[in-house]
Amino acid sequence: xxxxxxxxxxxxxxxxxxxxxxxxxxxxxxxxxxxxxxxxxxxxxxxxxxxxxxxxxxxxxxxxxxxxxxxxxxxxxxxxxxxxxxxxxxxxxxxxxxxxxxxxxxxxxxxxxxxxxxxxxxxxxxxxxxxxxxxxxxxxxxxxxxxxxxxxxxxxxxxxxxxxxxxxxxxxxxxxxxxxxxxxxxxxxxxxxxxxxxxxxxxxxxxxxxxxxxxxxxxxxxxxxxxxxxxxxxxxxxxxxxxxxxxxxxx
Ligand SMILES: Nc1ncnc2c1ncn2[C@@H]1O[C@H](COP(=O)(O)OP(=O)(O)OP(=O)(O)O)[C@@H](O)[C@H]1O
Numbered sequence: 001x002x003x004x005x006x007x008x009x010x011x012x013x014x015x016x017x018x019x020x021x022x023x024x025x026x027x028x029x030x031x032x033x034x035x036x037x038x039x040x041x042x043x044x045x046x047x048x049x050x051x052x053x054x055x056x057x058x059x060x061x062x063x064x065x066x067x068x069x070x071x072x073x074x075x076x077x078x079x080x081x082x083x084x085x086x087x088x089x090x091x092x093x094x095x096x097x098x099x100x101x102x103x104x105x106x107x108x109x110x111x112x113x114x115x116x117x118x119x120x121x122x123x124x125x126x127x128x129x130x131x132x133x134x135x136x137x138x139x140x141x142x143x144x145x146x147x148x149x150x151x152x153x154x155x156x157x158x159x160x161x162x163x164x165x166x167x168x169x170x171x172x173x174x175x176x177x178x179x180x181x182x183x184x185x186x187x188x189x190x191x192x193x194x195x196x197x198x199x200x201x202x203x204x205x206x207x208x209x210x211x212x213x214x215x216x217x218x219x220x221x222x223x224x225x226x227x228x229x230x231x232x233x234x235x236x237x238x239x240x241x242x243x244x245x246x247x248x249x250x251x
Contacts, residue, residue: 004039009071011057031057033223046202046210049220055203091165096176099144106140112163130158168200186212
């Protein structure tokens, strides 16, 4: 299958190897519990759930930053076991603090392009197009410390998209921003992902944001993936009270 396949993946902390079974051993936390999920090429999937449910651990496992205790991460049919982070051709975007403060905006966005064989003109054209895409046309020479939090995250998104990652992993990228800005930016992030045809997994604890950004939303609780469906389908037919609660449909 093309795209991402997460097959029966478990992530445990406190286990010195993958040999711990059942997750009940003293000192072992099962952060991700036999999760299976697919993300088709060009699809945006949000992982939604409360703090500590294992969203970031799953994302990190897909990135190759966390070892799997069980299961497989497969991309375009290739099992990525043994493929290091930098060879997966995945992009990562986090909550904050990922820009280089001593580089201007343009050189931040160009960062991932520097190892690619592009002429200077091609690189500059791509930076211009990406800044335009994230609503920051003309910001090339601005200094990072002069940007607002929302502007910084737009630059971080442009930078993450620049090398055309085959999968973009976003871990609570808007959580440091206030609610109003978050809601607006969630829609803008979706437009940027769709326009660039980027396949993406977007982790959030905010159901409004998940619905605004994703084609499908996966609801997680205590390491398990409870349900995955389009936002409208989830709201119309939540599989359990717990799912309904996380979607803001119950008290
Ligand atoms: N490095 C670690 N060592 C031990 N336990 C960890 C580690 N990282 C995460 N955990 C535990 O694994 C569980 C899942 O954490 P994770 O960060 O994946 O959840 P999350 O849903 O992303 O939460 P948040 O939204 O608060 O970031 C939690 O119980 C957490 O305490």
